[in-house]
Amino acid sequence: MIKEILIGTAIGDAFGAGVEFQDRNWIREHVDFSRFVNARGQIKVAKEKKEIFTKNYKEWDYTDDTEMTIGLINALISKEPFSEDLLVRKWKEEYDKGIEIKGHGRNGHGSMSWYYSGYKTIEEVRDFQRDRPNPGNAPAMRAVFLGLLDENLINEYALINANATHPNINAILSSQCIARASEYIIVKKGDPANIIEYCFDKVILNDEYKSYLIEVNKIGVYENLSAEELTILCGNQPIEAPYFLPGINGVPSDSKFTTGAVLYILKNATNAFDALKKAVLLGGDVDSIASITAGIMAGRFGLKEIPLFMINNIENSSYLEEIANSFNEKIYK
Numbered sequence: 001m002i003k004e005i006l007i008g009t010a011i012g013d014a015f016g017a018g019v020e021f022q023d024r025n026w027i028r029e030h031v032d033f034s035r036f037v038n039a040r041g042q043i044k045v046a047k048e049k050k051e052i053f054t055k056n057y058k059e060w061d062y063t064d065d066t067e068m069t070i071g072l073i074n075a076l077i078s079k080e081p082f083s084e085d086l087l088v089r090k091w092k093e094e095y096d097k098g099i100e101i102k103g104h105g106r107n108g109h110g111s112m113s114w115y116y117s118g119y120k121t122i123e124e125v126r127d128f129q130r131d132r133p134n135p136g137n138a139p140a141m142r143a144v145f146l147g148l149l150d151e152n153l154i155n156e157y158a159l160i161n162a163n164a165t166h167p168n169i170n171a172i173l174s175s176q177c178i179a180r181a182s183e184y185i186i187v188k189k190g191d192p193a194n195i196i197e198y199c200f201d202k203v204i205l206n207d208e209y210k211s212y213l214i215e216v217n218k219i220g221v222y223e224n225l226s227a228e229e230l231t232i233l234c235g236n237q238p239i240e241a242p243y244f245l246p247g248i249n250g251v252p253s254d255s256k257f258t259t260g261a262v263l264y265i266l267k268n269a270t271n272a273f274d275a276l277k278k279a280v281l282l283g284g285d286v287d288s289i290a291s292i293t294a295g296i297m298a299g300r301f302g303l304k305e306i307p308l309f310m311i312n313n314i315e316n317s318s319y320l321e322e323i324a325n326s327f328n329e330k331i332y333k
Helices: 003-017 022-028 063-077 084-102 112-117 122-130 144-148 153-164 169-187 192-202 207-217 228-236 257-268 272-280 286-301 308-313 317-330
Strands: none
Touching: 003 063, 003 144, 003 272, 003 286, 003 308, 003 317, 063 084, 063 144, 063 286, 063 317, 084 112, 084 153, 112 122, 144 153, 144 169, 144 286, 153 169, 169 192, 169 207, 169 257, 169 286, 192 207, 192 257, 207 228, 207 257, 228 286, 257 272, 257 286, 272 286
C-alpha cells in the first residue's frame, strides 16, 4: 500500500506537470490520457520567465511535490524529533540529491527556490508566506503521508509541516485537511461522500475556510459541473491576479483552492486513474491536485487502473520503492 501511494503521487505529479498551468478548455481539447503531453513551453507567462518552467525539464520528471513528500518521509523515518528545522533540512538534502543525480535542481519550486539558492533565508521565506491571502500550496501537496500516522499526531504534525515554510492559517488548515483526508480514505476506508464532513469533525476551521468547504460540499457530480460551480470550487474564472496563473480557467496555485479541489475529487473519483483524470481536467495548477488525489486513491484502491505507460515511465521508480519500504518498515508497521 505504501509503495502504491508514493508511486501514485509521483505519477499524478509527473503527468500533471506536463500540462500544468494550462487553461481547462485547452486541456480538455488536447489531453486524452493515452500519451504524455508536454505543454510547459506554452505556459502563458512573460518570455523571460518561461525558463522557470522549461529549463532542465524533461517528460516524466516529477516535481517539487514528490521531492518534498520524500523529504517529509525521510524526516519521519529519521526518528529525530519532528520539527520545522528537521523538515527544512530533509527537503534541502533531497533537493541536493537531485542535483547530484540530475546535475540541476528539480523543476517546480516556488518560494523555496529562494532558500535553496541562498537568495533568502528560511525565515525570510516564512515571512513572505505568513500573511499572504493566497499562500502557496506546498504544505498541502506534501501532507498525504501524515495521514498514516497515529491519529493523535496528525493535526500536530500537519501544523509543523505547514509552519516549516508557510506559517499561514490557510496553509495550516490545508495541510491538516489533506492529512485527514488521507487518513479517512486510506486508513479508515471511509465513504468518500462524507470526506468533507470528516474534515469538519477533525480540523478546527476558521469561518472563511469552513464557508468555502460548505459550498464545495454542495457542488454536484463532476460530470455535470457548471460554470457557477467551477467558480465556487476554483475561485473567479479566469483566474484573477494575485492568484496564479491569471488569465486561465483552472485551479490557482493557492492552498485553500487546492484543498477544496482535492476533497471534491476524492468525493467523486472511483480509483487512482479516475482521480488523476478529474484533477488534470480542472486545469490550472493540476500537478499538485493530481499528485495528492492519485496518491490517496492508490493507497485505497491500488494502481491497477493506471495505464502501464504511466507506471513504466515514471522517474526513479526503484528509488521510490526504496523510500516506501523504509516508511513501511520504520513507521507504518
